[in-house]
Amino acid sequence: MTRDLTKLDGHALHAALGAKECSYVDIVEAYLKAIVDRDGDIGSFLFIDEDGIRAAAESMDARLAAGEALPPLAGFVIAVKDNIAIKGMPATAGSRILEGYAPPYDATVISRLRAAGALMIGKTNLDEFGMGASTEQSGFHPTKNPHDVSRVPGGSSGGSAAAVAAGFCTAALGTDTGGSVRQPAAFCGVVGMRPTYSLVSRYGLIALASSMDTVGPLARTVADARALLAVMSGHDPADATTLPERGTSPRRGKTAVKGLRIGMPKEYLDGVTDSHVKKAYDAFCGRLRASGATLVDCSLPTTPHAIPTYYVLMPAEASSNLARYDGVRFGHPGRDDLGHRTVYAHLRGGRFGMEPKRRIMVGTFTLSEGYADRYYHAAQRVRTLIREDFKRVFDTVDLLVTPATPTVAFPLGSVTDPLDMYRQDMFMSAASLAGVPAISVPAAGMGTLPIGIQLIAPQGSDDLVLDVAESTTGN
Amino acid sequence: MKKERIDIDRIAVLSNLQLSDKDRTSLEKDFASIVDFVGELQRVDTTETDVTNQVTDLENVFRADDVVPFLHHRAIVEGSGRRHESLFRVPGVFDDGDPHDA
Numbered sequence: 203m204t205r206d207l208t209k210l211d212g213h214a215l216h217a218a219l220g221a222k223e224c225s226y227v228d229i230v231e232a233y234l235k236a237i238v239d240r241d242g243d244i245g246s247f248l249f250i251d252e253d254g255i256r257a258a259a260e261s262m263d264a265r266l267a268a269g270e271a272l273p274p275l276a277g278f279v280i281a282v283k284d285n286i287a288i289k290g291m292p293a294t295a296g297s298r299i300l301e302g303y304a305p306p307y308d309a310t311v312i313s314r315l316r317a318a319g320a321l322m323i324g325k326t327n328l329d330e331f332g333m334g335a336s337t338e339q340s341g342f343h344p345t346k347n348p349h350d351v352s353r354v355p356g357g358s359s360g361g362s363a364a365a366v367a368a369g370f371c372t373a374a375l376g377t378d379t380g381g382s383v384r385q386p387a388a389f390c391g392v393v394g395m396r397p398t399y400s401l402v403s404r405y406g407l408i409a410l411a412s413s414m415d416t417v418g419p420l421a422r423t424v425a426d427a428r429a430l431l432a433v434m435s436g437h438d439p440a441d442a443t444t445l446p447e448r449g450t451s452p453r454r455g456k457t458a459v460k461g462l463r464i465g466m467p468k469e470y471l472d473g474v475t476d477s478h479v480k481k482a483y484d485a486f487c488g489r490l491r492a493s494g495a496t497l498v499d500c501s502l503p504t505t506p507h508a509i510p511t512y513y514v515l516m517p518a519e520a521s522s523n524l525a526r527y528d529g530v531r532f533g534h535p536g537r538d539d540l541g542h543r544t545v546y547a548h549l550r551g552g553r554f555g556m557e558p559k560r561r562i563m564v565g566t567f568t569l570s571e572g573y574a575d576r577y578y579h580a581a582q583r584v585r586t587l588i589r590e591d592f593k594r595v596f597d598t599v600d601l602l603v604t605p606a607t608p609t610v611a612f613p614l615g616s617v618t619d620p621l622d623m624y625r626q627d628m629f630m631s632a633a634s635l636a637g638v639p640a641i642s643v644p645a646a647g648m649g650t651l652p653i654g655i656q657l658i659a660p661q662g663s664d665d666l667v668l669d670v671a672e673s674t675t676g677n
Numbered sequence: 678m679k680k681e682r683i684d685i686d687r688i689a690v691l692s693n694l695q696l697s698d699k700d701r702t703s704l705e706k707d708f709a710s711i712v713d714f715v716g717e718l719q720r721v722d723t724t725e726t727d728v729t730n731q732v733t734d735l736e737n738v739f740r741a742d743d744v745v746p747f748l749h750h751r752a753i754v755e756g757s758g759r760r761h762e763s764l765f766r767v768p769g770v771f772d773d774g775d776p777h778d779a
Contacts, residue, residue, distance in 0.1 A: 306752030400733045413731050442738045443731070510715045521692065528693070530765050535758030542768040543693070551695035556703060559694055563704060564711055566692040567683070580718045582728035587721070589729055620707050621714055637732030661732070 207232040208369035212426040215277030215372060219266070226259035226266075226277070226321070229372075233279050233323060237370045245345045246355075246365040248284050249292050250324035255279070258321050273319025275433060278426070280315060281371040283362050284325035285332060286417065287406035288312050295408045296328040296340040296358075299553035300533040309406020310441065311375060311417050311434045318433045323371050326361030331524065332382055332410040333557045334358050335626035336617065341555050344614060347389060349651055353611040356386030356626075359420065363390035366420050373421035373430055379410050380512050381630025383418040384642035388606035388654020391644045393427045393671070394420045398661050399637035400445045402431070403438035411519035414512075414634045424643065424672040431664065445662075458669035460494030465599035469505035473628050476609040482645035482653040483605045489674055490603065500599055504591045507584050508632035513624055514568050514581035515635070521565025524558060560620060585635050592636045596660040601670060604629050606642040606654030629656060639664045643671045681712050 207215065207229050218224045234252060241247055266272065282288060285295040287305035289312075294300040312322065329339040337345040337360025345360045347353040348368040355364040359376025363386035366374050376383040378396035387394025395418045402417045409415060419430035438444045466487065474480050487497055528546040529536035536549030554562070568577035595602070606629060617623050633640040638661050642654035659667045685704050689696050696704070751763065759766045 302758065303756060306749055306756055400735075439740060442740070443733055443735065445733060445735070507718060507721060510718050513711070514715045514718065525693070530759050530767055531753075531757050533758070538759075538768065540768065542770050544695075545768040546693050547690075547695040550693055551697065551700070554694070556700065559692075559696070559700060560704060560707060560711075562692045562694060563685075563688050563708065564715075567688050567708075567712070568715070570688070570691060573681075576719055577712075577715060579728055580721075580723065581715070582730065583723035583726040584718050584721050585729040586726050587723065589732065621710060624714075635732075 208236045211423045212275070212278045212372045212421065212429060213423070216272070216275075219277045220272050226262040227256070229277060229279060230255050230259040230321065230323070233370055236368070240368060241370060243346065243351055244348055244364050244368055245343050246326055246361040246368065246370060247281070248294060248296070248325050248327050248342060248361070251291055251322065254291075255321050255323050262319065262321070275315060275318040275320040275429060278320040278372045278430070279323050280320050280430075281323050281326050281362055281365040281374040282312065283328055283359050283374070283376050285328060285377055285408040285410075286311065286375055287408075288322055288325070291325055293325070293408065294341070295332070296330045296342065297554065297558065298341040298534065299527045299550065303533040305406070307406065310403035310438045312406065314433050315430070326359070326365055326374060328361055329358035330555045330558050331408065331520065332358040332377055332379055333520070333561055335381070335385055335623055336612075336614075337361060337386070338614060339555060339557045346614070347611050349391060350611070353613050353651070354389065356389035356607075356611060358382040358386075359394075360386045362420050363387050363392055363394065366390070366392045366422060373419055373426050376418055376420050377407060377410070378416050378418050378634065379414045380516060380634045381627040383420060384606055384640060384654070384656060385627060385630055387420055387642040389611040389652065391652025392420055392422060393424050393641065393643050393675075394418060395427050395431065395641040395667070396633065396639060397431060397435065397664050398445070398639045400443045401435045401639075401664060403434075403441040403444050405438055405440035409523040411516040412523065413519060414516065414637075424641075424668055424675055427641075428668045428672070431668070435664075458673040459490055462495045462601060462670070463599045464490055464495045464497050465500035465595055465602045466497055467500050467502045467505065467595070467602055467604060469502055470604040470629055473608050474605055478610060478649060479605050479608065479653055483655060486645050486655045486674070487603060493673065497603075498599060500595050500602070502591045502595055502632065504584070504588045505632055508588060508635060509624055509628055511581045511584045511588065511635060512627070512631040513564070514577050515585065517561040517565035518569050518578050519565070520558075521562045521569065524554075524562055527554075557620070588632055589636045592632070592638055592660070600659070601666065602658040604656045604658065606630075606656040610651040610653060633658050637661055639667050641667050641671050643675050681709075681716070683708055683712060
C-alpha cells in the first residue's frame, strides 16, 4: 500500500479499515514510524506504548477477521495528555514529583474510547499539572511547534496539539481548565474543543482546578473531534458532577449557519495585536455571513476581569488539589530520615517546578485567614458577573465568534514574565469560568503559522458549536 | 487599594514547600506583581452579587447506598514508593523540627 496513512483523518481511516484497504497494524506502524522519524525534533511525547499498542492492534485485527462489526472509532489512534490515567502507563502530569507513578486504572474517557475501538499510543507532554500556555514549563522537556520548531506549540496540552499536527496520531486528548485545549489547537492549526463543563467525566484526570477542569478532543477535523466527544460524554457514576444524560440534537449539516445571529464581542477584538490574526478573523466572519448568518457587534463588559479572576480561583483550587503530593501515595517517595513535615516540604520544594510552586503559594495566600474575602471570595463573586454576562449576551445571539489567541505562536523562551504568560489566555478564561462550550478551529492560512478562531455557545450547546464549526471549515 | 505585606517564608510553611534561595528570589520578584494584578478585582462592585462555587447547577447529587466490592487495594499500595507489606509507610510524625532547617 502506497497511501500515507498518517495523512488521513479518523473518518477516512475508519472507511479504509471497513473496506479492508488497511489493518489496525498498518495504521499503528505508520504512526510509530512517523514518531521515530520526527518526534526527536518536536518532543510531543513523554511515553510511547509501542509494545502495548502493537498487541492491541493485532488483537483488534483478529477480532475484525473473526467477523466482529467495525466499532465506531475503529482506526482512531489516540495520544493522551499525561495528566489522564491509563492503566499501567506512567502518569506524570509533566511533573518530576509524579515520576515513577503508573495508575492502576483507566480514566473513564479512556475506557469509553477503548470500548469504541480506539487505541492509545502514548502520553503527551504538558506544562506541569497544566500550568502554562507554552509547554515550556514541563518538568521534562519543552515541546516545539511542528509548523516552526523555533516556536512554542501553546499549552498546556501542547504535546497533544503538536502530535496531531505532526501526524503522530489520529486525534488526541487534552484538558482545558483555562484554555489548555483551545490555545494549543490554535497555535498548531488543529481543531480543539472545550466541552460544556461536566459533559465529560473527570474520573481519572489529575485535578488542577476542579471547578473548571474539562477533558476535550484535539483532531484534524471537526468531524473527528465530534466523534470522540460523542463517545466520551455522558453521565459517569464515578464522577458525581457529570451532567445527566442528554439527547443529541439533530445535525444541522451544511445549513448550520443559516439564520443564526452570531455576536462579535468588542472586548475580544480590542485585544488583538497581530494584523494577521485580525485579517483571518475578518475573513472567517465573512464566511459566516456568506453562509447566511447575521453578525452583530456585542459586548461582554466583564471580559477584562476574566484573567485576574481565573488567576485567583485556579491557584486556590490547585493549592488544595496539589496538597496530596507528599510522596506517600504517588510518585517519588523522597527521603526517610526526618520528620513528616520536613520530608514533605523538602520533597515538594525539590520536585515541583517553579510555576506549580508559584501557584501553590498564590493559592495558599489568597485562601489564608485575613485574605480570603479580599481575594478568593471576591473572585468567586466576579465569576458570577462573568457568568451573567454570557447569559445576557446569549439572550440576543446564538453564538459568539472571537479570535482564539491575540497573536500567532511565539518563539520559545520569549515570554518570561509569569503575568505575560497568564495573559496568553485572555480570550480563553472567561468561557472556562462560565462553563460554556468553546472550540478553536483553524482559520484560512495567513503565512506559515496557523491562526485559530473560537466559537463560544451557551452551556449545553456543544452540538451547535460543532455544527457551525463543521460547516464553516468544510470538515 | 493598600499594598499587601507578603511574608514569603510564612506562605511557604503553609504551602508545605521548602524554598531554595533561587526560588525565594524568583517569588519575591513575581509575587507582589501577581497579587497586585489580581487585586484589581477588589475594585469591581460585587456588593449585591453572590459567589459562584460551581457552574453545573446540580444540587444534592446522591447515589444509591450500595456496597460495592473494591478490588484495587493491592495495586494502589504497590504504586507507592513508600510501602510496608499492604500499607503505606509515612514519615514519623512526632520528631519534627522546623521544615525549613533541613
